[in-house]
Amino acid sequence: MKIFIVCLFFATSLFAKNTGFSDEVLSLFLHKDDSKVAGRLLPTNAFSILESDGARVKVKVDGFVNPKAPYVLYLNDSQRIIVAAFSKNTQLKFTRRVAGKNGKWDKVSIEVWTDKKEFAKNNKEMLARAKTLYAENCGICHTAHKTQEFTANQWPSTFRSMVDRTGIDKKDRWLVIEYLQKNAKDFKETK
Known part of the structure; x- marks a missing residue:
């Protein structure tokens, strides 16, 4: 039982270390070496830090998209609380997409890059x-x-x-x- 609790604590702490928040708008890039900003992540929204490479980190952002405007990720499936927004012409490749039912928006995840900095562990x-x-x-x-x-x-x-x-x-x-x-x-x- 003790081993299980220690393993659970360790797994939880690893997960917590990979979650980040920013108190400022973050520029998002589709690829690690891009110089053109593809979108923006708004403050106080959680993201997962997947990897670090040089001056950039790869992050996973979760949210909901209105199928009629799939370039804006929202916090939930019915309110316009923006998590991240991308240029309208940007070809986004969602790593996960679950279709909404009964008029609800699709739940999505996207992996993008942002500049490395000290991110908060909570908001x-x-x-x-x-x-x-x-x-x-x-x-x-x-x-x-x-x-x-x-x-x-x-x-x-x-x-x-x-x-x-x-x-x-x-x-x-x-x-x-x-x-x-x-x-x-x-x-x-x-x-």
Whole structure:
């Protein structure tokens, strides 16, 4: 029994080491040596680190795609919480695709490359920082809206309509949007 528990702990720790998060938008490349950016991975979204080669790492990104717009990966199968987005003309090769049923979006995985850096092991600190940015900047002109005042699909346009009047840096805007969407009144966890 002890051996089983030790093996389970070891396997869990290995898996945890291979999961990464970023608090900034990451450029994605289809191949290790590409100089042309094919897409972007948005902050606070999990990815698996598959291998490291020089200045780049190969990552696996999971999400859902609307078959009518297969170049955007979403966090779940019904809300527009973006995980990653690629140029419309990019030929994406999903490593896994499970067709959605009853109008639900397809569940997919894609393996791409990004620049190597120190990735976080979870998104708790970055979501806390986003919460602070929102609280300290979005209540200047009026009382800050509660995160659950809007739906996940409403938050991006609501935030963008007012963000230029705040002190939130451009590099942190997607971080705050992801925080707001993941705390919206209708937020749906991934399956």
